[in-house]
Amino acid sequence: MQTATTHAPGHAHGDAHAHHEPGFWQKYIFSTDHKMIGIQYGITSLLFLFFGFMLMLAMRYQLAHPGQPIPFVGGLMEKSLGEDMAKGGVMQADLYNAFGAMHGTIMVFLAIVPLLFGAFGNYVTPLQIGAPDMAFPRLNMASYHLFFWGGAVMLSSFFIPGGAAKSGWTSYSPLATMADSNFINGQTLWLVGMVLLITSSLLGAVNFIATIIQLRAKGMTWMRLPFFVWAQFVTAFLLLLAFPPLEAAGLMQLADNVLKTSFFLPTGLVVNGSQPDISGGGSPLLWQHLFWFLAHPEVYVLILPAMGIVAEIIANNTRKPLWGYKSLVYAVLSIGFLAFIVWAHHMYLTGMGTKIATFFQTTTMMISIPSVIILTALFISLWGGSIRFNTPMLFALSFLPMFGIGGLTGLPLGFNASDIYLHDSYYVIGHFHYVVAPGTIFGIFAGIYFWFPKATGRMMNETLGKLHWFGSLVCMNGIFMPMFIQGLRGMSRRMYDGGATYFGSGVGADPGILRLNNAITAAAIGLAVFQLPFIFNFFWSIWNGKKTESDNPWDATTLDWQTPTPPPHGNFAIEPVAHRGPYEYSVPGAKKDFTPQGQAS
Amino acid sequence: MEIPYTVKPRPDTGLYNAKVGIWLFLASEVMLFGAFFSAYILLRVGAPEGFWPDVATGWPHGLLNIPIGTFNTAVLIASSVTVVMAWAALKENNFPKFQKFMVFTVACALGFLTIKTFEYNEKFTHYVIRLKDGSAVTGHLNIDGHSPRFWTLKDVEEKKLEALKVEVDVPNKFRFPVGMKMPEAVHEAHKAGKHHEEKEFKVADIASLKAFVPSTATFFAIYFTMTFLHGLHVLAGALVLGYFAFLGRKFWQQHPEQFTNRIEVAGLFWHFVDLVWIFLFPVVYLL
Numbered sequence: 001m002q003t004a005t006t007h008a009p010g011h012a013h014g015d016a017h018a019h020h021e022p023g024f025w026q027k028y029i030f031s032t033d034h035k036m037i038g039i040q041y042g043i044t045s046l047l048f049l050f051f052g053f054m055l056m057l058a059m060r061y062q063l064a065h066p067g068q069p070i071p072f073v074g075g076l077m078e079k080s081l082g083e084d085m086a087k088g089g090v091m092q093a094d095l096y097n098a099f100g101a102m103h104g105t106i107m108v109f110l111a112i113v114p115l116l117f118g119a120f121g122n123y124v125t126p127l128q129i130g131a132p133d134m135a136f137p138r139l140n141m142a143s144y145h146l147f148f149w150g151g152a153v154m155l156s157s158f159f160i161p162g163g164a165a166k167s168g169w170t171s172y173s174p175l176a177t178m179a180d181s182n183f184i185n186g187q188t189l190w191l192v193g194m195v196l197l198i199t200s201s202l203l204g205a206v207n208f209i210a211t212i213i214q215l216r217a218k219g220m221t222w223m224r225l226p227f228f229v230w231a232q233f234v235t236a237f238l239l240l241l242a243f244p245p246l247e248a249a250g251l252m253q254l255a256d257n258v259l260k261t262s263f264f265l266p267t268g269l270v271v272n273g274s275q276p277d278i279s280g281g282g283s284p285l286l287w288q289h290l291f292w293f294l295a296h297p298e299v300y301v302l303i304l305p306a307m308g309i310v311a312e313i314i315a316n317n318t319r320k321p322l323w324g325y326k327s328l329v330y331a332v333l334s335i336g337f338l339a340f341i342v343w344a345h346h347m348y349l350t351g352m353g354t355k356i357a358t359f360f361q362t363t364t365m366m367i368s369i370p371s372v373i374i375l376t377a378l379f380i381s382l383w384g385g386s387i388r389f390n391t392p393m394l395f396a397l398s399f400l401p402m403f404g405i406g407g408l409t410g411l412p413l414g415f416n417a418s419d420i421y422l423h424d425s426y427y428v429i430g431h432f433h434y435v436v437a438p439g440t441i442f443g444i445f446a447g448i449y450f451w452f453p454k455a456t457g458r459m460m461n462e463t464l465g466k467l468h469w470f471g472s473l474v475c476m477n478g479i480f481m482p483m484f485i486q487g488l489r490g491m492s493r494r495m496y497d498g499g500a501t502y503f504g505s506g507v508g509a510d511p512g513i514l515r516l517n518n519a520i521t522a523a524a525i526g527l528a529v530f531q532l533p534f535i536f537n538f539f540w541s542i543w544n545g546k547k548t549e550s551d552n553p554w555d556a557t558t559l560d561w562q563t564p565t566p567p568p569h570g571n572f573a574i575e576p577v578a579h580r581g582p583y584e585y586s587v588p589g590a591k592k593d594f595t596p597q598g599q600a601s
Numbered sequence: 602m603e604i605p606y607t608v609k610p611r612p613d614t615g616l617y618n619a620k621v622g623i624w625l626f627l628a629s630e631v632m633l634f635g636a637f638f639s640a641y642i643l644l645r646v647g648a649p650e651g652f653w654p655d656v657a658t659g660w661p662h663g664l665l666n667i668p669i670g671t672f673n674t675a676v677l678i679a680s681s682v683t684v685v686m687a688w689a690a691l692k693e694n695n696f697p698k699f700q701k702f703m704v705f706t707v708a709c710a711l712g713f714l715t716i717k718t719f720e721y722n723e724k725f726t727h728y729v730i731r732l733k734d735g736s737a738v739t740g741h742l743n744i745d746g747h748s749p750r751f752w753t754l755k756d757v758e759e760k761k762l763e764a765l766k767v768e769v770d771v772p773n774k775f776r777f778p779v780g781m782k783m784p785e786a787v788h789e790a791h792k793a794g795k796h797h798e799e800k801e802f803k804v805a806d807i808a809s810l811k812a813f814v815p816s817t818a819t820f821f822a823i824y825f826t827m828t829f830l831h832g833l834h835v836l837a838g839a840l841v842l843g844y845f846a847f848l849g850r851k852f853w854q855q856h857p858e859q860f861t862n863r864i865e866v867a868g869l870f871w872h873f874v875d876l877v878w879i880f881l882f883p884v885v886y887l888l
Contacts, residue, residue, distance in 0.1 A: 133604055206622050241632050245639075249636065260816040261826075281648060
């Protein structure tokens with residue numbers, strides 16, 4: 001018997017809501033319901049994920065076939081972006097840099113974080129804690145709209161004279177200020193977009209933390225929270241406290257670009273052989289410190305919710321509780337704290353002294369400990385489990401070794417001495433893509449396949465899902481594993497000729513390393529092909545997927561599965577009560593192999 | 602199901618939702634202004650020895666009006682007191698008293714912004730003039746009795762002026778950091794009460810002319826950026842407080858406890874805005 005089911009929403013609302021069925025705009029565009037907002041975030045960010053992926057494909061083609069017109073889209077690129085960017089359909093250096101900077105920006109800020117935090121966080125968190133909605137529903141709507149318009153500003157920057165921002169997603173000054181001579185340029189729009197996106201995340205973080213503190217149902221103590229909620233909680237704190245310094249830096253760089261200040265422009269700067277008319281006295285290092293103060297916690301923002309999703313799916317598909325729940329909680333809290341004191345490991349090559357480098361190296365090594373604790377707890381959770389190999393579980397399982405590779409390859413980068421060689425090489429690209437592509441994105445895919453039936457009442461097709469999983473796993477490894485080899489060999493990142501300058505001819509010639517570019521590009525195209533079953537599956541299943549027989553097709557224990565499908569406005573008609581922990585699977589003596597968290601006895 | 606704890610506090614935390622929300626928001630604002638203060642420190646520590654404008658990228662001193670800044674500080678502190686009195690009046694169920702105190706608070710906020718506008722204008726009409734012999738002076742221009750804003754050498758040449766009348770700043774004691782020995786000439790000038798000296802410069806001798814704007818030196822960049830951002834927060838707070846003061850009666854009559862909570866939340870934000878100024882004033886004006 002379920003205590004937390006609800007019936008049709010005929011119940012009374014406060015005067016803040018409309019009494020009857022809201023109109024189209026209120027329901028779909030200006031919704032204050034966390035589930036609708038979660039879906040809004042989900043669809044928008046999946047579109048951005050797709051767009052960022054397309055940017056990467058174009059770049060990969062240029063790297064494998066430098067100077068060749070990009071097939072299919074070359075002509076379109078020339079027509080829409082201008083001849084100086086894509087003459088004859090060939091990617092010019094400036095366009096490569098613009099695509100590179102925007103690929104990073106879009107993937108991090110417009111795709112991954114909005115998917116993990118905005119979409120999954122918004123949809124699932126109130127359900128899992130037994131709340132009727134987020135603490136501040138209208139603020140939630142504002143967060144989504146700020147995200148949407150921030151993204152629109154970012155996209156629009158491709159089409160202005162000079163093109164989009166092209167100084168890396170890291171936007172280092174002075175290049176970021178000096179790269180474009182137009183007054184309104186891609187970098188300026190990037191900064192305006194960032195201010196909107198940062199505000200969106202800050203308001204979202206306030207909402208999440210207040211919701212988790214204040215709106216937990218009766219009996220839902222802190223140590224009974226699903227690990228997914230703990231992960232979102234720490235993520236929200238990271239966003240709340242780490243983003244403002246980047247907002248400050250963004251405003252200062254905006255002032256440098258528009259008001260010709262010199263926050264980050266040093267005295268004696270020479271651009272193209274002449275001294276620009278600036279006051280000087282600024283510090284490029286200041287930008288780097290402020291940027292990385294956010295950007296390092298940002299990578300934990302990327303991974304923690306994904307770990308949360310994987311944890312839920314592993315518990316559910318092993319039919320046993322997670323191993324080491326307390327360790328997981330303390331580890332994720334430690335990561336949240338340590339994340340703020342490691343940032344300068346991105347700046348080892350700026351001439352820092354040995355004492356400071358040692359400090360950051362030490363904290364960086366320290367933060368690997370809780371990360372490994374989390375991964376180990378998830379691995380050990382598999383021991384003795386009755387494992388069900390459905391699509392979400394396949395993604396969750398492969399997340400573990402893939403994130404393991406990503407994490408381990410981070411160690412030589414965290415050590416100052418080895419980083420001197422590896423900094424800004426393809427090794428770095430391999431490392432961080434392992435953690436975000438077969439790491440974070442696998443978490444996202446797992447979550448989509450897992451919660452799809454709760455949102456739609458239909459299952460996604462298993463065969464297409466397994467095909468999507470297998471092809472993605474193989475191709476992602478095909479793309480990123482060779483990058484370690486290229487990086488170790490000394491290939492620099494952010495070079496539009498694919499390394500031909502250094503490896504093409506002369507003393508350092510290494511055609512083998514260049515040939516790897518072709519292999520990587522082939523794998524990237526393969527990855528694109530294997531997303532087609534997913535895209536088809538996603539849309540086809542919304543209307544034609546197998547209907548779920550119950551509200552809880554995965555036989556899960558957490559409160560999100562104890563609602564009708566899809567959950568109505570207000571989620572629960574009677575206030576739910578948590579009577580036990582979140583992962584009571586295979587309890588000895590119980591009638592079924594799972595006991596829902598909200599069930600009374 | 603209604604969202605709980607919007608008015609009544611949650612038993613285990615003792616807080617209602619909006620209070621948690623505003624404290625979290627204020628934590629992020631501390632990080633935001635903290636980043637700017639950090640930037641100030643890094644930029645100032647990184648500046649070479651010597652005074653601006655004699656040293657091109659040196660740090661200026663004595664350019665901000667301390668009495669006016671002090672008055673502004675007192676204005677904001679007073680407004681922080683009156684916003685609490687307004688909230689207390691609501692707790693006493695005295696709406697007219699609430700309105701009186703709220704209006705005074707908003708008036709203080711607008712007063713602060715007005716004074717800031719005068720300060721900004723004083724900057725925009727204040728110039729650094731570099732002469733071709735390498736020396737530099739600062740001061741206001743006197744063009745037929747009025748003081749123009751945002752001029753450059755181009756404007757001077759367009760007006761076909763041959764001589765430029767300048768109210769040159771006499772270095773005052775505030776230009777020298779506390780503890781540094783002042784040159785005798787400065788001491789004498791200050792004793793005589795002289796702050797400005799009328800001088801005339803030949804336009805042909807002038808190498809460059811620039812108003813005190815953000816792009817003139819990093820000191821101005823960080824000064825304008827921080828005070829402008831703070832000013833935006835003052836304006837936003839004034840708008841919210843004004844909204845409650847003038848348009849709050851209906852909501853108060855229907856939901857008195859929730860309205861009181863909203864004033865408390867707005868008051869917390871207002872205290873934060875005041876606190877930022879209490880840090881900003883000594884750092885930028887006094888140190």
